[in-house]
Amino acid sequence: MKIVVVGAGYAGTIAANRLARKVPGAEITVLNPRPEFVERVRLHQHIAASGAVAAPLTRMLGDGVTLRQGTADKIGDGTVTLADGESLDFDHLFVAVGSTVVPMPGTxxxxxxxxxxxxxxxxxxxxxxxxxxxxxxxxxxxxxxxxxxxxxxxxxxxxxxxxxxxxxxxxxxxxxxxxxxxxxxxxxxxxxxxxxxxxxxxxxxxxxxxxxxxxxxGIAASVPDLCARSGLEVNAEGRALVDEFLRSVSDERIFVIGDCAAVPGARLSCATAMPQGAHAADNLARIVNGRAPEPYSMGYTGQAVSLGRRDGVLQVSRRDDTVRRLYFAGRVAALTKEGVCRVVKYGARTANYAWLPGKK
CATH class of the missing domain: 3.50.50.60 (FAD/NAD(P)-binding domain)
Incomplete structure (x- = not known):
């Protein structure tokens, strides 16, 4: 079985590593434009030269996963065509190309x-x-x-x-x-x-x-047009429409996860990408083993904001992501945000990750 994962951010990396563990014998290829895993939640640190935010994907991807550096140009019928003209065949595909930014000229x-x-x-x-x-x-x-x-x-x-x-x-x-x-x-x-x-x-x-x-x-409001130009059904924002199992409504062989997936109630964040990547991988493992896939469900706990290296705000929320009045600030919030960043990177690398289900 050939599995291709397009994108090696939080969703794609945890999906690939989880698949390697749960679908033994599968030929898993991760396609990514660069050879590094980038912690997008730390990009502000990279800008200010206050912390390292990239790690070699060879250290992030586990045994049984092959890294292919390149860019997906179009998704076809069982094939991903790359920008260099080459192609990768797949039995199952995971699209995890994230979100992008369209800046104002001059910025x-x-x-x-x-x-x-x-x-x-x-x-x-x-x-x-x-x-x-x-x-x-x-x-x-x-x-x-x-x-x-x-x-x-x-x-x-x-x-x-x-x-x-x-x-x-x-x-x-x-x-x-x-x-x-x-x-x-x-x-x-x-x-x-x-x-x-x-x-x-x-x-x-x-x-x-x-x-x-x-x-x-600093306004991120768009997604790459890979799904749209490949003919997959998308919403007005260009995010791929998926069923309750995180499969494209256009092709059940294709799972779409992370920022580029139109999941109702989902917020663009690593807190969303990680559960989606893990759940989609688990669902393919269920299908391969002759079991029915399970509906995706997740609940939020809050938002962590860093304000420099020694301060921050930790907002507590309900599972549906509506905020509560409760929040924490100062050093404890900064330490919590740092802990969150480390946990999600560890989870992506090891495929060990747990989350709250959504409110029933």
């Missing part, structure tokens, strides 16, 4: 490895007193602004957003605002409409122009 995206590399190099070249603008009030933008402000106190850091931390409770949101202010991050409410050619200044919907030596785009 550097910070939600991808390539963008983070560019941002890291540009940041390192800035002289003291330079202005860095981070666009986006979600957790990606918040963590990046805080990390840069802590690592480079000689720079002036600004965060521009319509709203700050909308996924958190009111109390947690206020805590984030207070901590960012204490770190020297200037928070500006508004929408960036363009980056002015030549000057690099950002123009807001109010008409105001703010000087900026480096503008980082």
């Amino acid at each position: 550097v995206p910070i939600g991808t490895w390539e963008g983070a590399e560019e941002a890291r190099e540009a940041l390192a070249g800035l002289a003291a007193g330079s202005r860095v603008t981070v666009v986006g009030g979600g957790l990606t933008g918040i963590e990046t602004a805080a990390e840069v402000a802590e690592a480079r106190p000689d720079l002036s850091v600004r965060l521009v957003a319509d709203s700050l931390a909308p996924s958190l409770s009111t109390g947690a949101r206020d805590q984030v605002r207070t901590t960012l202010g204490r770190m020297g991050v200037d928070i500006v409410t508004g929408t960036v409409t363009e980056v002015v050619d030549g000057s690099g200044a950002v123009r807001l919907d109010s008409g105001a122009e703010l000087d900026s030596d480096l503008t980082l785009w």
Whole structure:
């Protein structure tokens, strides 16, 4: 049996390792554009040069899994065509290409490895007193602004957003605002409409122009179009429609997991990708062994936000991902976030991972 896993992020890596353990004898190939496993939840650390975020996939993938470096161009009938013209045949396919960023011209995206590399190099070249603008009030933008402000106190850091931390409770949101202010991050409410050619200044919907030596785009709102251009049924956002077992509604041989899957109620995060990757692998193992697949179910516990290396906010939520009033802040939240990052990486590498089921 030939199994191909496209993408070696959290979902793809745990799926491949779980398959190697639960479907003995299968020929498992992981296709990934780069030879490293990238901890996307730590990309803000890479940008600020405050931590390592990449590890060789040869150390992350277990015995029985073959790594093929390359990019999938199109999914056909039992075949994945690569950008270089070669192809991989499959009996079963796992699509785990994640999400991506479409930045505004003149900005550097910070939600991808390539963008983070560019941002890291540009940041390192800035002289003291330079202005860095981070666009986006979600957790990606918040963590990046805080990390840069802590690592480079000689720079002036600004965060521009319509709203700050909308996924958190009111109390947690206020805590984030207070901590960012204490770190020297200037928070500006508004929408960036363009980056002015030549000057690099950002123009807001109010008409105001703010000087900026480096503008980082922290809004991740799209997915690669692999599924769509391959003819798989997708939703309006381009995410592949899947059944209750995480199989494409267009082809039961294909499992779609992680950010690129249209799973109702799912939040784009490693907390979502890990259970989906593990469950999809378990379902294929059930099918191979003549058993019926089981419906996917998961419940959330909260969101962890790092604010530099020594501070953070831990938001507690219900299983359906609606937030509670309870949150924790400070050092305990920072340590919890670090622990979460380590646990998910360990889980991806070992295929040992457990999660709460969703609310019945």
